[in-house]
Amino acid sequence: MDTSTVISLDAMGGDHAPRVVVEALRPVRLQYPGIRFILFGDRDRIVRHLDSEMKDYVEVRHTDEVVASDEKPSQALRRGKNTSMRLAIDAVKAGEAQGVVSGGNTGALMAMSLFSLRPVAGIDRPAIAGFMPTMRGESVMLDLGANSECDDTNLVQFALMGADFCRAVLGRQTPSVGLLNIGEEDVKGNETVRAAAEKLRSLQGDAFRYHGFVEGNDITRGTVDVIVTDGFSGNVALKSHEGAARMVAYTLRQAMTATWAGKIGAWIARGAFKRLRDRLDPNGYNGGVFLGLNGVVVKSHGSANTTGFASALRLAADMVQDGMIDRITKDFQDKGFDARQLKGAESA
Known part of the structure; x- marks a missing residue:
C-alpha cells in the first residue's frame, strides 16, 4: 500500500472504545506496512492503550466531545462540529x-458524512453496503439501513x-x-421493484449482469453477487441473519455440552467447530x-x-487502495449513470 494512505478514526465510537480501536491498529499495520492513522x-484515554512503536504511524488529536449512541442525527449534526x-x-x-472508520451512532455518521463529504455527482442518496456470508463465499448487500424508503431510481443506483x-x-x-422481493416471478412485488427491474435489464452489460428477483433464502x-433492496428490508434481513447465526452457535453449544x-x-470435532464459529462470527464480516x-x-458495529x-x-484500506471513489465517480459520469438517464432507462 502507498505510504501516503491515511485513515482517520472516531476513537470514541463504539461500546468498547477506545481500547478496541487502538488494539485493531497493530494487525492492520502489519498487513499494510505504509498505512497511518x-x-x-x-x-488521556487513548494513549494508555498505545505502545512506543505506534508513535511512528499514529497521531492523536484531542477532543472532549463525543456523539452519544442515542443522539438524534439532526441534533448531532447541529451541535457536533x-x-x-x-x-x-x-x-x-x-x-x-x-x-474514516467509526463504531458510533449510525444515523449521526450518515448525516455528518453526507453534510461534509456530499454525494458523488449523479447519485441521489448514499447507501450502506456490507458483506453476507453465503454457501458460495460472500455476497454484497445494500442498502442496510440508510434509506428506509426508496424509489426505483434509488434502487438502480444502489x-x-x-x-x-x-x-x-x-x-x-x-x-x-x-433485487430482493417476495417472489422470483416478474409479476411479484410492488411497483417500485418492478420498475427498477425494467431499468436494470436495459442497463446490464459488462459492468454487471441482472439476474432478476431473489427471495430471502437466496x-x-x-x-x-449483489443483493439490492431498500434500507428497511435490508436492515431487517441483516439483523435476522446475525441473530440466526448466534442461535445456531448457541443451540449447537447447548446440544454438545448436555451429555458426556x-x-x-465436541472435543474430537473442536477444529470443525472452530471453523464453523469463525465462519458465522459477525466480526469477520x-x-x-x-x-x-x-x-x-x-x-x-x-x-x-x-x-x-x-x-x-482493512475494508477502508482496501477501498482506498482500489480507488473506489474514483471508480464510482467515473461510472456515474463517463457512463452516464445519472438520475436523469436512469429515470428514462425503461424506455431505452
Missing part, C-alpha cells in the same frame, strides 16, 4: 485522510454502486445483481460502507471486538 478523541466523529470525517474532507464495490473488493468482474445461498458423550464428540459519498466512510474493528479498518 489519525485518532480523534480523549487523548467538534465531536470525535465529525472531526474524523472532516479530516477526509480536508484531504488529510482518504477514509445496484450500480454495489456492482462497483463487488468488483473492487471481491474481484468479480461482471457481478450478478438481484441471500445465504449466494444466488447473486456430546462433550467428547464487520464493516458497512457508505457508498456514494466523496470519501471512504466505513461504519463498524458498535459492539465489535478487536478482530471486528480490524476488519472494518
Whole structure:
C-alpha cells in the first residue's frame, strides 16, 4: 500500500472504545506496512492503550466531545462540529485522510458524512453496503439501513454502486445483481421493484449482469453477487441473519455440552467447530460502507471486538487502495449513470 494512505478514526465510537480501536491498529499495520492513522478523541484515554512503536504511524488529536449512541442525527449534526466523529470525517474532507472508520451512532455518521463529504455527482442518496456470508463465499448487500424508503431510481443506483464495490473488493468482474422481493416471478412485488427491474435489464452489460428477483433464502445461498433492496428490508434481513447465526452457535453449544458423550464428540470435532464459529462470527464480516459519498466512510458495529474493528479498518484500506471513489465517480459520469438517464432507462 502507498505510504501516503491515511485513515482517520472516531476513537470514541463504539461500546468498547477506545481500547478496541487502538488494539485493531497493530494487525492492520502489519498487513499494510505504509498505512497511518489519525485518532480523534480523549487523548488521556487513548494513549494508555498505545505502545512506543505506534508513535511512528499514529497521531492523536484531542477532543472532549463525543456523539452519544442515542443522539438524534439532526441534533448531532447541529451541535457536533467538534465531536470525535465529525472531526474524523472532516479530516477526509480536508484531504488529510482518504477514509474514516467509526463504531458510533449510525444515523449521526450518515448525516455528518453526507453534510461534509456530499454525494458523488449523479447519485441521489448514499447507501450502506456490507458483506453476507453465503454457501458460495460472500455476497454484497445494500442498502442496510440508510434509506428506509426508496424509489426505483434509488434502487438502480444502489445496484450500480454495489456492482462497483463487488468488483473492487471481491474481484468479480461482471457481478450478478438481484433485487430482493417476495417472489422470483416478474409479476411479484410492488411497483417500485418492478420498475427498477425494467431499468436494470436495459442497463446490464459488462459492468454487471441482472439476474432478476431473489427471495430471502437466496441471500445465504449466494444466488447473486449483489443483493439490492431498500434500507428497511435490508436492515431487517441483516439483523435476522446475525441473530440466526448466534442461535445456531448457541443451540449447537447447548446440544454438545448436555451429555458426556456430546462433550467428547465436541472435543474430537473442536477444529470443525472452530471453523464453523469463525465462519458465522459477525466480526469477520464487520464493516458497512457508505457508498456514494466523496470519501471512504466505513461504519463498524458498535459492539465489535478487536478482530471486528480490524476488519472494518482493512475494508477502508482496501477501498482506498482500489480507488473506489474514483471508480464510482467515473461510472456515474463517463457512463452516464445519472438520475436523469436512469429515470428514462425503461424506455431505452
